[in-house]
Amino acid sequence: MNEIELLHWARGTGLKWALVVFLLGVVLRFVEMWLLGRKPDLAVARASGAVGGWRTVFTRSLPTPGLIKTSALVFIGGYVFHIGLLIVLVLFVPHIELFRSLLGFGWPGLPSAVIALVAIVSMAALVALLVHRVMHPVRRFLSGFQDYFVWLVTFLPFLTGYLASHSPVVSYTSTLAAHILSVELLLVVFPFTKLIHALTFAVSRWYNGAIAGRKGVAV
Amino acid sequence: MADDRTLGEALAQRGISRRSFLKFCATMTSLLALPPGMAEVMAETLARTRRQSVIWLSFQECTGCTESLTRSHSPTLEGLMFEAISLDYHHTLQAAAGTAAEAAREQAMKDNYGKYIVIVDGSIPLNAGGAYSTIAGRTNLDMLKETAAGAAAIVSVGTCAAFGGLPHANPNPTGAVAVSDIIKDKPIVNVSGCPPIPVVITGVVAYFLTLGTLPELDSLGRPKVFFGDSIHDRCYRRPFYDQGKFAKTFDDEGARNGWCLYELGCKGPVTHNACATTKWNGGVSFPIESGHPCLGCSEPNFWDAGSFYQSLPTPTTSVKGAAVAAVVAGAAVGAAVGAASRRRKSKAAKARTPVTVDDLK
Numbered sequence: 001m002n003e004i005e006l007l008h009w010a011r012g013t014g015l016k017w018a019l020v021v022f023l024l025g026v027v028l029r030f031v032e033m034w035l036l037g038r039k040p041d042l043a044v045a046r047a048s049g050a051v052g053g054w055r056t057v058f059t060r061s062l063p064t065p066g067l068i069k070t071s072a073l074v075f076i077g078g079y080v081f082h083i084g085l086l087i088v089l090v091l092f093v094p095h096i097e098l099f100r101s102l103l104g105f106g107w108p109g110l111p112s113a114v115i116a117l118v119a120i121v122s123m124a125a126l127v128a129l130l131v132h133r134v135m136h137p138v139r140r141f142l143s144g145f146q147d148y149f150v151w152l153v154t155f156l157p158f159l160t161g162y163l164a165s166h167s168p169v170v171s172y173t174s175t176l177a178a179h180i181l182s183v184e185l186l187l188v189v190f191p192f193t194k195l196i197h198a199l200t201f202a203v204s205r206w207y208n209g210a211i212a213g214r215k216g217v218a219v
Numbered sequence: 220m221a222d223d224r225t226l227g228e229a230l231a232q233r234g235i236s237r238r239s240f241l242k243f244c245a246t247m248t249s250l251l252a253l254p255p256g257m258a259e260v261m262a263e264t265l266a267r268t269r270r271q272s273v274i275w276l277s278f279q280e281c282t283g284c285t286e287s288l289t290r291s292h293s294p295t296l297e298g299l300m301f302e303a304i305s306l307d308y309h310h311t312l313q314a315a316a317g318t319a320a321e322a323a324r325e326q327a328m329k330d331n332y333g334k335y336i337v338i339v340d341g342s343i344p345l346n347a348g349g350a351y352s353t354i355a356g357r358t359n360l361d362m363l364k365e366t367a368a369g370a371a372a373i374v375s376v377g378t379c380a381a382f383g384g385l386p387h388a389n390p391n392p393t394g395a396v397a398v399s400d401i402i403k404d405k406p407i408v409n410v411s412g413c414p415p416i417p418v419v420i421t422g423v424v425a426y427f428l429t430l431g432t433l434p435e436l437d438s439l440g441r442p443k444v445f446f447g448d449s450i451h452d453r454c455y456r457r458p459f460y461d462q463g464k465f466a467k468t469f470d471d472e473g474a475r476n477g478w479c480l481y482e483l484g485c486k487g488p489v490t491h492n493a494c495a496t497t498k499w500n501g502g503v504s505f506p507i508e509s510g511h512p513c514l515g516c517s518e519p520n521f522w523d524a525g526s527f528y529q530s531l532p533t534p535t536t537s538v539k540g541a542a543v544a545a546v547v548a549g550a551a552v553g554a555a556v557g558a559a560s561r562r563r564k565s566k567a568a569k570a571r572t573p574v575t576v577d578d579l580k
Contacts, residue, residue: 002439004518007489011525012535019538020545027549028556035557093463097482098532111463172449173489 003174010180018184025191026199033203045214052213053206059219060205073132077125084122088115088158112165119162126155150193156182226304226428227266240266247425250418250497251434252444261429268428272327272335274366275309278359279352279386279395280341284377285311287414288421304424307335310354321355324366332369336427338420339363339398342379342386346394363401372406372433373398374423378516381409381440388522399440406433409440411492413516418497419445439519441491450487450513453495456480469510480507484528486515 001009068075089095093109100106109115130151133139160179167175190196212219224232230240241262248258277285289312306312307327308320315323327335341359344351349358367373375398378384386395399407410419423442426434434442451457459465459479466473466480479485487495490513494505507513512528515521525535 002519004439004489004524005520008520008524008535011533015534016536016538016541020541023542023545024549024552027546028553031550031553032557032560035554036560093465093481094530094532097530098534101529101533102538109463112461171491172451173491176489 003171003177007173007177007180010177010184014181014184018187022187022190026196029191029196029200030203033200038207041211041214043214046216047213049210049214052218053208053210055213056209056219057202057205059209060201073128077129077132081122081125081129084118084125085154085158087118088122088161091115116162116166119158123155123158123162126151126158146193150189150195153182153186153189154195157186224270225266226268226270229270230266244425247418247422250422250444250493251426251442257429261425264429265425270305271424271428272305272307272331273338273424274307274324274327274335274370275312275338275340276359276363276366277310278339278341278343278363278380279393280377280379281385282311282340283414284340285309287412288417317355328366328369334371335369336424337366337370337373338376339373339380340376342383342395342397343401344386344393344395346392351393360401363398367402367405370405372408372427373402374420375399375407375409375411375440376420377415378411378413378519378521381411382519384413385522387520407440408433408436408442411439411441411446411517413514413521415517416445416493416497416499419493437491441517445493445497446491446517448491448496450490450492450495450507451485454487454507455495456507474510480510480512482530483512484526484530485512486518486521486524486527486531487513488531490515490518492517 063075063079087110090099091110092115093112096106096109130148133143133147133151157179160175160182163170164172164175164179186195190198209219227240241258244262244265245255245258248255248261253261275285305327308324310320313320313323341352343349343359343363345360349360352359354362375381379386379395380398383391383395383397383400386393387397397409399409408423410423412419419442422445423434426432426442434444437443437446439446451460454460456477456479459477460481464473464476464478465482466476466478467482468474469483474480481488485507487507494513495507498505498508514527515524518524523535525533
């Protein structure tokens with residue numbers, strides 16, 4: 001299989017099966033969690049749980065007071081990486097073209113030089129967070145194989161995507177194939193690892209906010 | 220067609236001046252990325268060269284490759300060079316027919332065994348014993364093997380000969396394959412393209428005649444000097460891609476402004492060819508300059524790489540059916556796992572033995 005055939009496979013069969021595993025896994029996890037159920041709260045509600053839930057979904061995206069003093073690198077690196085990931089994923093024109101083909105609609109994108117800059121900054125943040133995880137004794141103790149594995153499968157799409165248009169050695173065809181395959185790896189492992197927090201974060205925040213909201217407490 | 224004139228003599232008789240010939244050699248040397256001094260060497264070597272015997276085999280093809288060479292712009296030095304080489308066998312161009320034509324090929328093979336160049340355009344069908352394409356009652360496979368046996372080198376002209384091309388496209392009813400899938404013991408150069416650029420064909424032949432060897436090839440057997448860069452890298456519209464300025468339709472303001480054709484399906488980023496530098500029709504333009512996206516015709520399997528008019532990130536196969544099936548299957552498996560968890564929880568609750576006050580005494 002030469003590089004263009006590998007690219008065709010990645011754009012066709014590979015993408016289809018990666019999406020199948022991703023969708024199957026995500027739906028499976030959500031249905032399973034939903035069926036586990038919660039005990040009914042029989043107490044009289046002091047305030048709306050739904051309002052509290054939705055509020056928490058958004059307020060928990062804001063910085064925790066004092067975090068920048070206790071762990072500045074995690075604070076800055078975390079925000080830089082997550083916002084960078086969102087920008088690169090959603091505002092790079094080829095990515096928008098993929099979404100347009102899958103969803104039927106698109107939106108304006110950013111110049112590729114801006115995306116490249118954001119990608120570099122995001123990769124630097126990811127590397128800094130990894131070094132911090134390895135160097136910090138408590139974080140190292142708390143980290144297992146999966147923590148490093150999900151870091152790798154998140155980092156690879158950034159690296160291959162950047163190299164696709166900036167590699168002086170490897171051809172665009174090969175790096176583009178590697179980029180798509182790395183994203184497909186991400187899609188396959190996403191539902192079954194900690195990466196699923198990218199979707200479940202909203203649900204867990206909502207429950208936390210709703211439980212507190214019913215008691216009349218804003219969190 | 221064979222005679223004993225040197226190439227220089229043949230060109231002189233055609234009215235090509237020494238100055239024009241030197242200019243051609245200088246251009247060709249530049250295109251082939253050879254040192255400047257090689258222009259004179261090429262001129263001297265080519266001028267002294269006895270006309271190289273060339274056998275052109277046309278198999279499962281559309282004659283577009285020959286048309287590209289002969290009709291590109293007339294008259295040309297490239298075309299004249301092909302008249303000046305000893306083109307001993309070519310279906311479209313030769314005067315002989317039937318038994319006489321085949322005799323010409325066999326005579327050329329006998330006279331120049333081990334020295335002649337074989338140029339192939341078209342793929343070779345293998346299904347049904349090769350019966351899908353025959354010449355003089357012989358299969359393409361048989362004729363290729365016989366002719367290639369005495370060749371010094373083989374030039375696979377066009378994407379069909381190089382990679383299978385259109386006949387190889389899914390579902391490939393004839394079992395079409397490329398020359399390199401059959402011939403393994405001869406040097407092969409792939410000059411892909413649908414059709415290929417004339418100057419690339421003549422460039423490879425000129426390189427072989429001058430240096431007696433083949434140019435450096437890429438991983439797909441194509442001359443690096445012509446196929447080293449992608450269309451995208453050499454495209455004059457590349458700055459618009461970088462700025463995020465794209466034509467959305469063929470007649471919108473972006474198209475009129477000459478913006479990037481990426482969203483209209485341009486395959487330039489993954490296509491390697493010299494269109495953006497040598498251009499077509501005597502250097503007038505190339506497809507993108509004429510407002511049409513690159514089809515990626517010099518790459519393997521370009522017919523099966525999705526629609527020509529859908530952008531590169533578009534999946535090449537439909538994912539909707541599989542996505543719906545995945546969601547349904549995910550819901551079913553999730554429900555089964557969830558139900559099993561609830562049963563386990565209920566069973567554990569029933570089996571639980573409450574601690575009584577008596578137990579604590």
